[in-house]
Amino acid sequence: MQNSNLYWKQLSESEIAAGVHRDFVGGLWEELGRLQIDFLVSQGLQPHHTLVDIGCGALRGGLFFVQYLAPGHYYGLDINHSLIEAGKMELEKAGLRERQPHLLVNDQFGLSAFGVMFDFALAQSLFTHLCWNHVLCCLAQTRQVLGSQGRFYATFFEALSSVHLEPITHLPGNIQTHYDQDPYHYSFEEMQMMARLTGWQVELVGEWGHPRSQHMLVFTPQYR
Numbered sequence: 001m002q003n004s005n006l007y008w009k010q011l012s013e014s015e016i017a018a019g020v021h022r023d024f025v026g027g028l029w030e031e032l033g034r035l036q037i038d039f040l041v042s043q044g045l046q047p048h049h050t051l052v053d054i055g056c057g058a059l060r061g062g063l064f065f066v067q068y069l070a071p072g073h074y075y076g077l078d079i080n081h082s083l084i085e086a087g088k089m090e091l092e093k094a095g096l097r098e099r100q101p102h103l104l105v106n107d108q109f110g111l112s113a114f115g116v117m118f119d120f121a122l123a124q125s126l127f128t129h130l131c132w133n134h135v136l137c138c139l140a141q142t143r144q145v146l147g148s149q150g151r152f153y154a155t156f157f158e159a160l161s162s163v164h165l166e167p168i169t170h171l172p173g174n175i176q177t178h179y180d181q182d183p184y185h186y187s188f189e190e191m192q193m194m195a196r197l198t199g200w201q202v203e204l205v206g207e208w209g210h211p212r213s214q215h216m217l218v219f220t221p222q223y224r
Helices: 013-017 020-024 029-042 062-068 081-094 132-143 188-197
Strands: 051-054 074-078 102-105 118-123 146-159 168-170 175-177 185-187 200-206 215-221
Touching: 013 020, 013 081, 020 081, 029 062, 029 118, 051 062, 051 132, 062 074, 062 081, 074 081, 081 102, 118 132, 132 146, 132 188, 132 215, 146 168, 146 175, 146 188, 185 188, 188 200, 188 215
Parallel strands: 051 074, 051 118, 074 102, 118 146, 146 185
Antiparallel strands: 146 215, 168 175, 200 215
8 A cells, every 4th residue: 555655664773773763753752652642541541442553653652552551452553564663672662562562564454463353443643644545445444343332533634625636734733735645634524425435433523632733533333
């Protein structure tokens, strides 16, 4: 599922040792990591729940989740092998390897490979880098592994109208997004359409304190 950004670049061992991965995933390491867990805890995440972190990168948020959740209850998936390796280094430095996090490299959102039904799913700063078809793929795959009472939280850059062809500059953060290239923006109505196509209901949480103006959505399974 390759797109036009640099996320496919594989970092070297020396780059990982030097901490380059922290900036590679967007920086704000401590701030955004803590924001993620504080938000999900406010939404009901408890230590006994299972969580899958889709696009987990080098575990900017994952470190907090691994420490908070019961051992073996954190699952992270990413497309970039070097970032998963960087995440393992971060776990080692933080003394968290014994908490048995599960990490997987996969480029098709193959969450079923974990063999687990999840209580919570999170995609922080993932849909912002995905075109329509790849968002649909992620939604369809996640739908298969979320429990009946589960919730899938995902951030996106919001456009105020559908098929918004002009670039949008989001404040704060000063990030310019596009309809047809990375980083992408979508209207909530477009997200509703994608949700219906893949068996979800979706609500707009909106602002949740993200320093770069990414808004939050919550998807819940739709039953006919």
